[in-house]
Amino acid sequence: MADAAPVLLSVRGVTLAFGAKIILHDLSFDVRRGSIFAIMGGSGCGKSTVLRAMIGLLRPRAGTIAVDGEDFWSAAPSRRAELGRGCGVLFQSAALWSGLSVAGNVALPLQMFTSLDAVAIRRLVVLKLALVELSEAIDLAPAELSGGMRKRAGLARALALDPAILFLDEPSAGLDPIISRRLDDLILNLRDGLGATIVLVSHELASLFAIADDGVFLDADSRTAIAHGAPAALRDSCADPQVRAFMRRERPDVVRS
Amino acid sequence: MPHERSRPEWQLDSRVSGHCQIVIAGDWIARSGPLPAFPQSAIASVPAGESLGIDAGGLGDWDSGLIAFVWDARRMAASSGLSLDVSALPAAAGRLLALLPDVVGPQAPPRRPEFRPLRWVGGAALGSLGAIGGATALLFATVGGAARAGVGRARLRRADLFDNIRDAGPQALVIVGVVNFLVGAILAFVGAVQLRKFAADMYVANLVGLAVVREMAAVMTAIVMAGRTGGAYAARIATMEGNEEIDALTVIGIPVSDYVVLPAVLALVLTMPFLYLFGCLVGMLGGFAVSIGMLNITGAGYLTQTLDAIAFSQFVFGFLKSIAFALLIGVASCRIGLQAGRSAADVGQAATRAVVLGIVGVIAMDAIFAVFADVAGI
Incomplete structure (x- = not known):
């Protein structure tokens, strides 16, 4: 299904750097509409950095990132902001605004970017929080939430504007297996229900196999992508033994081709 | 679409x-x-x-x-x-x-403050006593840490101390100088207008000198430092609290008073008296500049008059006051930082409280010193 869908996000020849330090170079991949795309790789390979470039927080040193055929980074700032509003982002630490309640966090994007009145906004907030099973926490402060609740509140905020693209940075890191599994189901249901395209950064293998249908594998040594494809396919039939080993949680020297 | x-x-x-x-x-x-x-x-x-x-x-x-x-x-x-x-x-x-569920579970009702004046007064009183107690305990822990550092047994990192001293000392010179210069100039200006009526121009030097050395330099310097350094200490420690850095110190058994509070307080205590002396000098310079410009007075005359007016004991008194102010600002702002919550808003609140408490505390303490000096005849 994902192969037939048109490309929504296209990363072409991207080089990312902090000052003189090159994080990744010559990175290319395509994210198809309606797919769940995983950015994989070991710790420190630049997964989150790619995500930062895709959500408009880090300008690539070279290359293009196109959203629906439109080059994001060469667009005017106002157009970039508009494209950004079509994206929902769940940050690794959830990054809830601590001065607002959970409801306030979800409501703020709606207050800023729609003409809805307070009652209509409240209805949507209640809906988004019910979708992530957080109805009972609606009026709590972020500081009163547990880690899993914070992630789900962050997800509800990311869903506030019904984004076409959802970026999730380590959605299940730090969650127990059951909550993590439920979050996976939720992500699948949201993709199918909202028709959103999901880009996620993760190295939780179980979750990757369960939900991702496409992906790219980054390597810290060569500082670029070394494999493309669905996580399960990479595990079973990737030509690169290093990638196979990673996806099977084996030590690289144990793997034989 | x-x-x-x-x-x-x-x-x-x-x-x-x-x-x-x-x-x-x-x-x-x-x-x-x-x-x-x-x-x-x-x-x-x-x-x-x-x-x-x-x-x-x-x-x-x-x-x-x-x-x-x-x-x-x-x-x-x-x-x-x-x-x-x-x-x-x-x-x-x-x-x-x-x-989506068919029934939305019961939502915790938003907490509304109740009208309970007695409870507020009692709570505020207990809170203040607790804060004073906590600050005193922290002060003792810090003094204990300083004593251990004196005999070389505290976990005070010298690099931290020097960083704090550089921040509280040399980097504060410009703002302390500007404030004190202007205060000295304003005193001279106000004094000159009045004293000229009595042809007592000469005594502007006494007025400026005494006021600066006894009160203004110490108080103004302390207020500047409460705003500048006290606020920064509170915000820094509150942020460390939010990042669980303080918890990490506690768990491995590094006393917070040694590692975080001691260098901060010590830096203030070591630099503030010298900032006070610098403030005196610059304040008198401000008065000097205005007097030379406005009044019928010579530079040499102003200097002689100043030296006549100020006894050495006045400097000692101001010097000691500065040390007390430094202790107050340092300990209070660190304590407020340690007590702060973990959110971004809490950090801002802690910084505000540290500045307000520092300024009010310095002025209140100065009043106590004034009464004390009056009784002791200094």
């Missing part, structure tokens, strides 16, 4: 007996404007025992606005003992609706 959106509309169709339908038409996009809400009264008009369905034949684009509408309708139907059949909706909408 490029095409023109049609208005979202709905109505209840009960023409077919035994089967009621909610007919939904148009584009239901929450972002593009207000959407209809499903009223409680609509369900009341459905006769009991009828089945309730949806006709989505005229539905255009939709997003979570439609889901909110249908969810409302389903919950209201459920509360009247009806079940809403949503199978006619697009499959994706059905999946989302399947995720």
Whole structure:
């Protein structure tokens, strides 16, 4: 299904750097509409950095990132902001605004970017929080939430504007297996229900196999992508033994081709 | 979407007996404007025992606005003992609706402050006593740490101390200088206008010298440092608290008073008296500049008069006051930082409280010193 869908996000020849330090170079991949795309790789390979470039927080040193055929980074700032509003982002630490309640966090994007009145906004907030099973926490402060609740509140905020693209940075890191599994189901249901395209950064293998249908594998040594494809396919039939080993949680020297 | 959106509309169709339908038409996009809400009264008009369905034949684009509408309708139907059949909706909408509960669990009611004046007064009093107690305990812990550092047994890192001293000392010189220079100049200006009436121009030097050395330099320097360094200490420690850095120190058994508080307080205590002396000098320079410019007085005359007016003991008194102010600002702001909550708003609040408490505390302490000096005849 994902192969037939048109490309929504296209990363072409991207080089990312902090000052003189090159994080990744010559990175290319395509994210198809309606797919769940995983950015994989070991710790420190630049997964989150790619995500930062895709959500408009880090300008690539070279290359293009196109959203629906439109080059994001060469667009005017106002157009970039508009494209950004079509994206929902769940940050690794959830990054809830601590001065607002959970409801306030979800409501703020709606207050800023729609003409809805307070009652209509409240209805949507209640809906988004019910979708992530957080109805009972609606009026709590972020500081009163547990880690899993914070992630789900962050997800509800990311869903506030019904984004076409959802970026999730380590959605299940730090969650127990059951909550993590439920979050996976939720992500699948949201993709199918909202028709959103999901880009996620993760190295939780179980979750990757369960939900991702496409992906790219980054390597810290060569500082670029070394494999493309669905996580399960990479595990079973990737030509690169290093990638196979990673996806099977084996030590690289144990793997034989 | 490029095409023109049609208005979202709905109505209840009960023409077919035994089967009621909610007919939904148009584009239901929450972002593009207000959407209809499903009223409680609509369900009341459905006769009991009828089945309730949806006709989505005229539905255009939709997003979570439609889901909110249908969810409302389903919950209201459920509360009247009806079940809403949503199978006619697009499959994706059905999946989302399947995720939603029929009953939203009880929500914690928002806490509202009650009108309990006695409780407020009592709470404030107990809170203040607790704060004083906590600050005193921290002061003792810090002094103990300093004593251990004196014999070389405290875990005071010299690099931290030097960083703090550089920040509280040399980097504060400009702002302390500017403030004290202007205060000295203002004193001279005000004094000159009055003293000239009595042809006592000469005594501007006494006025400026005494006022600066006894009160203004110490107080103004302390106020500047409370705003500049005290606020920074509170914000830094509150942020460390938020990042669990303080917890990490506690767990491995590094006393917070040694590692975080001691270098900060020590830096203030070591630099503030010298900033005070610098403030005296610059303040008198401000008075000197105004007097030379405005009054009939020579530079040498001003200097002699100043030296005559100020006894050495005045400097000692100011010097000691500065040390006390430094202790107050340092300990209070560190304590406020340690007591702060973990959110960004808490950090801001801690910084504000540290500055306010520092300034008020310095002025109150100065008043106590004034009474003491009067009794002791200094």
